[in-house]
Amino acid sequence: MKQRHIYVLLMRMPDTVSKALSLWMRFHYTHVSIGLDEDLEHFYSFGYSGFRIESIERFNNSDKGPFPCALYQIPVSEDTYDRVKQQLMDFVDRKENFKFHLFGIALALFRVRHKFEGRYFCSQFVSEVLHECEVMPQRKHSSLFMPRDFSKQKELRLVFQGMMTSLPAIAITLEETAEILSHLSL
Secondary structure, three states: OOEEEEEEEEEOOOOHHHHHHHHHHOOOOOEEEEEOOOOOOEEEEEEOOEEEEEEHHHHHOOOOOOOEEEEEEEEEEHHHHHHHHHHHHHHHHOHHHOEEOHHHHHHHHOOOOOOOOOEEOHHHHHHHHHHHOOOOOOOOOHHHOOHHHHOOOOOOEEEEEEEHHHHHHHHHHHHHHHHHHHHHOO
16 A cells, blocks of 8 residues: 655744744744645645645745744555545635634633634644544644644654755655655555
């Protein structure tokens, strides 16, 4: 059976809200996205504008960068990969139904479990996708998941930590590794 990978990207943007959250949470990274492809071109998450598809290229071409980041990889079966992909495509198809949940971050910081239909913050969204698709067990409610919690999950393997401008070089390595593994499993 062919093995695939899901990617979880932690980052911190250099804005005032991210800096304040980093101090409050006592963790370097304040934003989380989930990606499917070894080329690391697209990630899915929630931000102030709601559900969004994020691009590493766009972050790297931003006048606010460079951004510190950490990239985690999760090995999954083809079936699990397809379930995650389908769930993400459902969000893409219905993105106008979802909103960013700033109040949810405050509730999470005070450890108040909650669920508001169609409202997510980034780490809640990524956690919920991973739990619902059985990529990792639910050790804590998705509404309480913060970026630091991803770094503690044993299912996630750290493959890169540094500045986001270096991620394109990592993507090439990941693609080459995936190609080699696909030939070995034939």
